[in-house]
Amino acid sequence: MSDAKADSETDGGESTFTVIVAALANLGIAVAKAVAGLISGSSAMLSEAAHSVADTVTEVMLLAALKRSEKPADEDHPLGYGPERYIWAMLASIATFVGGAVFSIYDGVHTLVAGEELGDPLISYIVLAVAFLLEGYSLRTGVKQVRREASRLRVPDTYYLRHTPDTAVKAVVMEDSAALIGLLLAAGGLLGGQLSGSGVWDGIASCLIGLLLVYVAWVLGRSNAQLLIGRPLPPAVRSGVREELQSVPHIVEVLELTTLIQGPDEILIAAKIDFRDMATAAEVEWACEEAEAQLRERFPSIRRVYLDPTPGRAQRLRHPDR
Numbered sequence: 001m002s003d004a005k006a007d008s009e010t011d012g013g014e015s016t017f018t019v020i021v022a023a024l025a026n027l028g029i030a031v032a033k034a035v036a037g038l039i040s041g042s043s044a045m046l047s048e049a050a051h052s053v054a055d056t057v058t059e060v061m062l063l064a065a066l067k068r069s070e071k072p073a074d075e076d077h078p079l080g081y082g083p084e085r086y087i088w089a090m091l092a093s094i095a096t097f098v099g100g101a102v103f104s105i106y107d108g109v110h111t112l113v114a115g116e117e118l119g120d121p122l123i124s125y126i127v128l129a130v131a132f133l134l135e136g137y138s139l140r141t142g143v144k145q146v147r148r149e150a151s152r153l154r155v156p157d158t159y160y161l162r163h164t165p166d167t168a169v170k171a172v173v174m175e176d177s178a179a180l181i182g183l184l185l186a187a188g189g190l191l192g193g194q195l196s197g198s199g200v201w202d203g204i205a206s207c208l209i210g211l212l213l214v215y216v217a218w219v220l221g222r223s224n225a226q227l228l229i230g231r232p233l234p235p236a237v238r239s240g241v242r243e244e245l246q247s248v249p250h251i252v253e254v255l256e257l258t259t260l261i262q263g264p265d266e267i268l269i270a271a272k273i274d275f276r277d278m279a280t281a282a283e284v285e286w287a288c289e290e291a292e293a294q295l296r297e298r299f300p301s302i303r304r305v306y307l308d309p310t311p312g313r314a315q316r317l318r319h320p321d322r
Helices: 002-040 043-069 084-114 122-153 157-163 167-196 200-229 235-246 281-298 313-318
Strands: 251-263 266-275 302-309
Touching: 002 043, 002 122, 002 167, 043 084, 043 122, 043 167, 043 200, 084 167, 084 200, 122 157, 122 167, 167 200, 235 251, 235 266, 235 281, 266 281, 281 302
Parallel strands: 266 302
Antiparallel strands: 251 266
16 A cells, blocks of 8 residues: 555656646746737737636646645545546636637637738747747657656557546647647747738638647547546456456456546445355455455556445345345
8 A cells, every 4th residue: 555655756756857847847838929929919929828828727727726736625525535536627628719729810810811911020039949948848748758757658659648537648749739839830830921911811810720739628528528537447457457346356346346546546446246145244245345446456456445245146036036
């Protein structure tokens, strides 16, 4: 148990560091983009500034999610505060949509309709280059954590990123990836405007950045919604849980298995178990203890195990009136 707790604290600290790096990078980038956008008159640069502001707000919310979800269980919340991180992460995805996507699309459409006066794009290019380096470093931090966790769980990196309940890391990786793509789009808009003398390219780039943010907000929102509603463990892991339970002496069959992800390192297991008919009460109790110990040894993220002794199918056939 102490090793599992230490792993949980290490993972939580690593996630917090990843989010802090992303937040500091985005805050500085947002100010630089805003200044460059006002000087150059580029709507794509202003959209990128809104993008970075939205990302900064997102990371502040993710930090709040990480801290609040770490509160220990108490009398009012006997199962802990783990799911609270998904509420804050859901709000963060909404902030990405409202703060970044809506503004970017509006500004792009406005530029396409009303046009814009193009200024000197040099400072914008410099800001974009610096921002690309900072976003790349932030993304590298998130990707390193993803690779480490995927290697520990022995699954592909993309599979881990798609299914991980650690939505803070998922948000950082997706938002930083979107930020790098957005920077390339903004640079393309600036270059198109510089070569053609028209602000149309800048407006198109701004709209594309907005659509990119809509996609990121939708993916993150959907992931957090699934976890808030209650997402079970993947089928392969559920099979492993069932296998461990059935390997315990005196357990005949797992009649019903319920798994619930409450947080990145908080999994709840509940099962209806058919014990050997001749097993004594003491043997059933020790079998439950052994089952819990085996599950936690194989799956350190399991925090709660509830086993319900239940008559098997044969017993029900023998006593249909009970």
